[in-house]
Amino acid sequence: MQVTEQTIRDVVDQVLAQIAMPATPPVAASASSKDCKCPGKAAQDCSCDDKKTEGQYTGHYGLFTNVDEAVAAATHAFEQLSMHSIEDRKRIIGHIRRISIEQCEELGTMEMQETKIGRLQHKIEKLKTLGEQTPGVEFLSSQVFSGDHGLAVIEHAPFGVIGAITPVTHSLPTITGNAVSMIAGGNTLVVNPHPSGKKVAAEGVRRFNRAIYEDIGIDNLICVITEPTLESADAIFTHRGVKLICVTGGPAVAKAALNSGKRAIVAGPGNPPVVVDETADLPRAAIAMIAGASYDNNLLCIAEKEVFAVDAIFDLLLVEMEKAGAVRLTADEISQLTDRAIQTVGEGDQRHEVPAKELLGQDAAVLARAIGKHIPADTPLLFGEVDESNPFVSVEQMMPFLPFVRCRTAEEAIAKALQYEHGFRHTAIIHSNNVRNMTHMGRVMDTTLFVKNGPCMSALGLGGEGYLSFSIATPTGEGVTSPLTFTRERRCSLIDDLCILGK
Ligand code: NAD
Numbered sequence: 001m002q003v004t005e006q007t008i009r010d011v012v013d014q015v016l017a018q019i020a021m022p023a024t025p026p027v028a029a030s031a032s033s034k035d036c037k038c039p040g041k042a043a044q045d046c047s048c049d050d051k052k053t054e055g056q057y058t059g060h061y062g063l064f065t066n067v068d069e070a071v072a073a074a075t076h077a078f079e080q081l082s083m084h085s086i087e088d089r090k091r092i093i094g095h096i097r098r099i100s101i102e103q104c105e106e107l108g109t110m111e112m113q114e115t116k117i118g119r120l121q122h123k124i125e126k127l128k129t130l131g132e133q134t135p136g137v138e139f140l141s142s143q144v145f146s147g148d149h150g151l152a153v154i155e156h157a158p159f160g161v162i163g164a165i166t167p168v169t170h171s172l173p174t175i176t177g178n179a180v181s182m183i184a185g186g187n188t189l190v191v192n193p194h195p196s197g198k199k200v201a202a203e204g205v206r207r208f209n210r211a212i213y214e215d216i217g218i219d220n221l222i223c224v225i226t227e228p229t230l231e232s233a234d235a236i237f238t239h240r241g242v243k244l245i246c247v248t249g250g251p252a253v254a255k256a257a258l259n260s261g262k263r264a265i266v267a268g269p270g271n272p273p274v275v276v277d278e279t280a281d282l283p284r285a286a287i288a289m290i291a292g293a294s295y296d297n298n299l300l301c302i303a304e305k306e307v308f309a310v311d312a313i314f315d316l317l318l319v320e321m322e323k324a325g326a327v328r329l330t331a332d333e334i335s336q337l338t339d340r341a342i343q344t345v346g347e348g349d350q351r352h353e354v355p356a357k358e359l360l361g362q363d364a365a366v367l368a369r370a371i372g373k374h375i376p377a378d379t380p381l382l383f384g385e386v387d388e389s390n391p392f393v394s395v396e397q398m399m400p401f402l403p404f405v406r407c408r409t410a411e412e413a414i415a416k417a418l419q420y421e422h423g424f425r426h427t428a429i430i431h432s433n434n435v436r437n438m439t440h441m442g443r444v445m446d447t448t449l450f451v452k453n454g455p456c457m458s459a460l461g462l463g464g465e466g467y468l469s470f471s472i473a474t475p476t477g478e479g480v481t482s483p484l485t486f487t488r489e490r491r492c493s494l495i496d497d498l499c500i501l502g503k
Contacts, residue, residue, distance in 0.1 A: 078188040096208050133461060192225050192232050249267075267481070274429040276413075276431045277437050282317050296361070300456060308416045311408055334403075364379040394422075448480075
């Protein structure tokens with residue numbers, strides 16, 4: 001049978017109708033926090049056996065409305081996981097991978113229907129790719145120092161319960177990648193998803209936990225707050241049972257995590273600039289920019305957001321963009337689109353421009369229609385020449401319109417790229433065959449990802465070398481997160497023995 005988009009939608013509608021997510025998740029045993037008898041301890045701060053009644057939270061499959069209960073369940077799951085082998089962690093991750101791959105169409109369609117941003121094909125692809133390629137326990141290699149004074153082994157131990165905040169741009173994909181990496185490192189997690197992606201987050205987590213429980217007997221390795229709010233995020237940030245925070249999102253949540261008083265891994269916002277110099281392979285550059293900037297309608301934090309191209313090739317480059325399938329807007333059309341797509345919010349020195357909600361993550365054809373222009377529905381990207389003062393240059397637009405700014409020299413283009421990346425130190429891209437320009441830009445930008453001659457996602461191992469994660473820690477410096485990011489180093493030293501090389 002050929003699987004069409006309509007077939008998938010029908011299946012998802014049926015499944016959603018059957019699930020009818022209850023406000024309070026079903027539980028096999030009592031969900032209420034059982035009081036412990038330890039003097040002077042609040043129930044949520046104590047991990048004594050009174051509270052850890054075997055199976056107290058079994059049957060939740062990770063769904064919680066209350067942060068204290070979620071952390072208690074994840075703590076119990078962590079203690080159980082600690083008794084299992086690394087091979088079992090691999091088996092647990094195997095279930096997350098299998099579900100992400102086998103059910104990517106159904107879950108990707110749910111994500112699309114709930115969030116209403118991005119492209120269905122890419123929602124599906126993201127889940128499949130994360131299931132296939134997120135690094136697992138193989139990343140946990142130990143280091144050894146051996147010498148005259150014996151042997152020291154450095155191993156990578158878990159933190160415990162990790163609090164994770166995830167974005168609407170990739171709700172279940174971020175949870176999937178975080179869960180694989182964090183569990184590979186021996187941790188469990190409590191997730192506060194974006195409210196606009198909470199249903200698919202809960203459904204994915206329920207499926208993961210259920211499969212893991214049925215195979216290994218541990219429930220609640222991944223817990224999700226089913227009615228997430230800023231208050232529940234704050235409760236996770238400040239909970240004593242949460243040992244580490246990992247947030248993936250924009251400026252507000254990045255700031256909140258950095259001020260939380262806990263160690264935080266922050267995958268923050270970006271505004272990735274592209275420089276194209278006179279030595280670039282223009283057809284290749286155009287194809288790469290369209291692939292990156294149009295992916296999931298420009299929702300990726302690493303996606304090409306503005307282009308600075310040198311005058312000598314500027315017009316030729318725009319012709320190549322059209323040849324490769326992008327649709328060019330006139331100056332007048334760009335001006336109309338800017339009015340519709342970018343809004344000013346805030347007062348006084350808080351006043352700033354943001355993408356308009358109704359066009360964020362929408363198809364190029366929808367943006368075009370907003371200004372009375374009709375183009376084929378499958379058009380990947382709109383583009384056009386702008387002045388650098390156009391807000392599409394400075395704002396992380398997350399929509400498939402790519403602004404091009406004309407520059408006299410590569411030096412000027414790189415200087416403007418630096419200015420409009422805003423010091424996020426996230427991602428920068430160059431198309432060039434001039435090693436000096438590449439080197440200069442790499443040094444100046446100082447970004448976590450620096451891509452040369454490919455689309456943005458090639459930096460995540462998708463068409464380039466390296467490995468994949470959807471949480472790229474920028475201000476806190478961990479880079480593309482992996483299982484090692486979520487571990488503590490522990491050194492085990494044996495003095496004067498077991499080095500078998502000396503006399
Ligand atoms: P967002 O910042 O609006 O929301 C992200 C998450 O943070 C959500 O769960 C939201 O509910 C929560 N949140 C927001 N403000 C908060 C606060 N003050 N306290 C606690 N929680 C808060 O972002 P979004 O629209 O969901 O996602 C897009 C943003 O995320 C973009 O800026 C993008 O660059 C960034 N992002 C970064 C990465 C990365 O790896 N660096 C990956 C994906 C997305």
